[in-house]
Amino acid sequence: MDTKQTVLDYLAQHEGQWVSSKEIVTTLAVSRTAVWKAIKQLQEHHYQIDSQTGKGYLYTPNATLSQTVIAQQIAPEWTLEVHDQIDSTNIRAKQLAAQPQMTPTVVVANEQTTGYGRFGRHFYSPSQTGIYMSFLLPIGERQLNPGKLTTGVAVAAANAIEQQYDVDVQIKWVNDLVVNEHKVAGILSEAIADVESGTISSVIVGIGINIAPSDVVPAELRRKVGALTSLTQLDRNKTVVNVIQAVTALLKNEDHHAIMDEYRRRCFVIGQRVQVRIGKRELDGVVQTIDDDGALQLQTKTGRQMVGAGEITKLNLKDGGYRG
Incomplete structure (x- = not known):
């Protein structure tokens, strides 16, 4: 050193x-x-x-990310990497997953040049105003369901954010965190398969959080994208530590039903009319609930449909407020 x-x-x-x-x-x-x-x-x-x-x-402490400061406050089982700039924390996690000795790892970045979200969409990741992090979770003997992990991490991240910032975090199924009717964070889970066995060897969960506003975000997205604070004095290290600690606790929590109860409490699409895209198919209906597997229970004209994976493309709130 x-x-x-x-x-x-x-x-x-x-x-x-x-x-x-x-x-x-x-x-x-x-x-x-x-x-x-x-x-x-x-x-x-x-x-x-x-x-x-x-x-x-x-x-x-200030907005500058520090491996030293973060490492001092997280559980020792995590391997930590902190980058000033990187193409994508999920890409880096995939590279680490390919190594023979894979360990639980958190990759954190100040800026991503090719960050991506669901369906390969570009995720704007400007310097100094957000945090971008990926958890590499080797499966081993554990049974990790990527879908349940996404919903669980959404709850964990929401709690971590509320610990530090004076905001109320809501969830839009399945992986968006919303504050004041604007998206402030996205979560992306990716399963890594073992080529020889054909089984899942690890799961990567990426989280991008917009802490402060940024001019880098295109004007057409600003009506949808928000931030946690307008303050210029940011302690991003604390935010990273809070998220890591919350995810650590989540992985040790076996009461998945209680986690899903909180997910449902935060999920503002329940009771609302939505349009859901599943591949090339689209469904219209009213969201009845989210089940314990994280699936959307949608009441359509032809009956109740269970949607395990997809994307809400239209959401009609009675007050017309949501901009995500």
Whole structure:
């Protein structure tokens, strides 16, 4: 570990506290010059570190994503990668899934250049205003259902967001998180098959969250896409940690019925008339409920239909509010 990383580790452990240069030099066994250079480099990389004669250095969390800060606060079973820029966190997770020694991994990025959502649609992933992360979950002895995982992660992410931001998160079946009638997050689950056995070897769950507004998002999408806050002082590390901790708890929670109860409570399409696209087929009807497998129970003119996978393309709310 280089001096810059070692100094950041130490300051992060004393978040919000003044740490003298003498203390850093003595504890880390480095020179004052090395500490000064490390601080300058960290500041150039947008870490908020204040310096004051007689007091030393003060680290304050900000929007800059830090592997050090995140790793200190998550369960040790996770392997963590944090990238400033990447093509796609899901693509990176797929690369890791192909390695012989696959471990539970979280890939986090400040920016994606080719982020994608369902049906291969482009997912705008601008720098500094969102978080983009993918969980690589080896199956092993566990029985992981990608559909149930998507609904469970939607609940986990909603709870994590509400922990930090003053918002009420709703869910649009199956994988969109909505705040103030605008989409603020999307979730994409992908199963990875073992070629030899033909069975699922791992599941990747990608999450993209719009924390603050961005001018990069095209104007035609802005009426649909929202953000969690308009504040410019963001602690994105805390958001990442909250989501990882919530997903960790989800994977250990065997009470799937209780998770689905919360999913149904948050899901605002229940009781609404919708149009659902399933491949090339479209169904119109009223959503009766979401069952414990995450399937839509749709009352159509010809009777009740169960929709396990698909996309709601039209949603007619009585108040006409939703813009997703």
